[in-house]
Amino acid sequence: MSGHIPSILSIGAAVQDVFLSHSDEFKPVTDKTLHEQVMQLEMGGKADVNTINFSTGGGATNAAVTFARQGLHAHFMGTIGHDPAGQAVLDDLDNEGVDTRFVSYSKTLNTGYSVLLLAPNGERTILTYRGASTHYDMKQFNLDEVEAEWLYVSSMAGSMDALSHIFHQANDKGMKIFFNPGKGELKQPDKLKGLLADVTILSVNKEEAMQIVEGSDSEELARHLLNYVSVVVVSDGPNGVVATDGKTIVRAGMYQDVKVIDRTGAGDAFGSGFLSQWVQAKSLKEAIVFASANSTSVVTKIGAKTGILHSNTKLHDMPLNEKVF
Helix, strand or coil: CCCCCCEEEEECCCEEEEEEECCHHHCCEEECCCCEEECCCCCCCCCCCCEEEEEEECHHHHHHHHHHHCCCEEEEECEECCCHHHHHHHHHHHHHCCECCCCEECCCCCCEEEEEEECCCCCEEEEEECHHHCCCCHHHCCCCCCCCCEEEECCCCCCHHHHHHHHHHHHHCCCEEEECCCHHHHCCHHHHHHHHHHCCEEEEEHHHHCCCCCCCCHHHHHHHHCCCCCEEEEECHHHCEEEECCCEEEEECCCCCCCCCCCCCHHHHHHHHHHHHHCCCCCHHHHHHHHHHHHHHHCCCCCCCCCCCCCCCCCCCCCEEEEEC
16 A cells, blocks of 8 residues: 555454354254244253354454554554453454554453354354443543544444543544444434434444434435435345445445354444445445455454455455446
């Protein structure tokens, strides 16, 4: 990459992930009373597990690795504990070239920790201790010393006060904001809409979009969301994605049909993949293609970071069409 290198600050969770897989006990079964697949483990029983993988996760750290691997200046701001899990998070980020000087430490809580039980179809059941990763203290999110052009936020566990504090600081510093709200934020739609005035890019899935605005299909939802932000990305699983910047609308299908090993981090890879290209002045189509490729690569590996694409990865075409808004 020549010329100016964009800088992105990712704020949010950092956790240690432990993946348990290749167990006969983890096969999904259909619960007719729930009309969905579930994982059933016998109470008091003991399940043998044949494979264990350690990695780190958390939406903000996953995104930071995408930015770093794309040759951008990547910074991470979040809270960890003084423990081995926190050190694992720092080691991973340091090895990827992510700036970790804005990391803070909790005096009372351990680093977030997740145990993921992987089913053969790539779905997983997650046991999570959120710990320091989501017990936010606004004093830990001071942007005074941050020099970045973009802010990437995936979720702050529904802490609207913390989000408002962060967004206002970013706005005062002239930072643009990419926002991928989580369940905690979506449960507060009125407050969420109030925050969107500071957001440049909003990335949500179809079901999430329907919690914010009216609409029955992805394109209609994307059009309505443009009343709040400049760029909208609405994903719909295997049905693809719709994105618009108010000038054109891009509709894309699946990048590639692959065997799914682990879905952890797929959404983070998509959102951060999109932003990593957008900040480099790539087109809406180019950003969607890379986002889709990044997400597709991630689900073929265990862990949220292993499959994240590096710069200069050769991409192939995908089903995609663009029309004037």
